[in-house]
Amino acid sequence: MVAPDPVDARLLAMLAEMGRAAVHELAARLGMDPREAATRLITLSGSGLPLLVGVECDPNGIRKALANSVAWGSYTGPVQSGPVPGGPVQAGPGHAVRGTPSGAYPPAPGTVRGTPSGSYRQGPPSGPFPAQPHPVPTAQEPLNTWGPPQSSSWARGDHAPAPKARTGKIGSTLETEGLEGARFTIQLVEVVDPADFLFTAAGYKLADGERAVVVHTELANTGTVTFNALPDMYLVLMTGTGETVGKAPVSLSSRPPHKIGVQPGETAGGHTVYVLPENTVVTSVRWSSRPETDLNTLVWTVDD
Template sequence: MVATDPVDVRLLSLVAEMGRAAVHDIAARLGMDPREVASRLVALSASGLPLLVGVECDPNRLRAALAARPQPGAYAPPAGYPQPYPTPAPGGFAPGVPSGAYSVPSGPYPPPPPSNPVPAQTGPPSNPFPQPMSTWGPPQTASWARGDQPPQDLTVPTARSGPANGARTGTVGATLLTEGLEGERLAIQLVEVVDPADYLFTAAGYRLQDGERSVVVHTELTNRGGVPFQSLPDLYLVLVTPDGRTIAKAPVSLSSRPPHRIGVAPGETAGGHTVYVVPESTVISSVRWSPRPDDQSRTLNWTIES
């Protein structure tokens, strides 16, 4: 079996280059969600490729986490319905029932409560429930709506809308405040923009085509709240041209400029470098960060002064 999907090809090429790596490390290098990387690797492994997907853990800590999990409550049937009879254990006897005492009652079951027809509602409900959020589609992407319907804003409304402060724009070096999709309080600083960064790109063993140049952007994300930020900090960090065109990051990382890692715990600051490959004549006017491409309320912009 030979992979034909371009994403699978890039994924397998990186795995072949690394030989052995953790799923989250592969996802960070490719700028992908680790859950998508894991599902693709499992599917490719099942297709017959010489690929083994494994898992590793700390046994003691894992056992402790399992022991501390909350116990599920017992199920109580609603009033008016018969209590379930004990299920026979292997050997034909129910647990806790002495031998010879187990029998199926011959009497009729109690009748269920009458099913009265629901009266037709003539007006709006007094306490309408909000529509449930759709979770169809890969997590942390913009494709949460069905393909035959326009995307819907699934952000849960809160008393405070927009970022934690009024300013969402700045210049290189500025720290801007915003919120994540789960209510995380974030402070993001655009530390540096290296343009061109061809010497860094080629020093890492990569080769640029004729008419191309590389750009490296250094950002730092601080989690100022109590909710963990569980995404890749530069997942949707893009370059913007004067005509509004956006340029996504390249699926490469530089040894001299470490990439971002997934997740930032409350109170911590994580930095990383994002690499872009652009046409040599392209002008970069700004850098844009957003938790997802279709969310404008939390978007941050840094203007690059020429």
């Protein structure tokens, strides 16, 4: 077997750490394009490594999507089998799934802002389906901010509604929309700062002059479209100097991470870990559906 290049080595190291994960989640932790990660994993799987790249779905959801494809009128081919970026990846047998809830959370020192909520409810993951023309909205189904794609209102800004309030404090629940028409609310439940004890208890080490922060958020899908992304993919900390701190590629067994996919009517929670300089002042937490900010970006102020 040919030795893997540095990118493959990072993929394998993270996969060995997690044991089992969806490709989207694995790619997000490494800051990679999920399609590139999937291609590399499939190649590595065929090289003789004890690595299985698979795919799973919600059977009822897939059957419903296939039934609706006749009405959409643009999907006529067969369903292709084989690995896709949203499928699970498992490195050999006997590996535990990291981040599985393990009962009550142990207390941790440091400032805990907010009140932890109860159980987590996670619906079955559902991968993206081929893009289809949007149906004409009815009176009960309001238009998206910029109108249906491919329509004249999509490119026009004169009919765009005024931006909604997208700011709050720890404990606030804010409403927003996703890139695929999903409607949901996100609550910033708590911010544990510092969270060094949780970080080291999970087997990780902080360098001198570093500290850990853990942010707990919950996403409630209030619409009729499945939320298919990782809820905290672009959840960042804002500092007093205007810089952003992205999530660390680690997960804590005592504070389960987010999983990909939230079905309509369901609520899913998760924890995001950050590592930053010890003296850095965190002023706010920002959520976006994409790397850059837009009208749907949410911001929660963190009080000192």
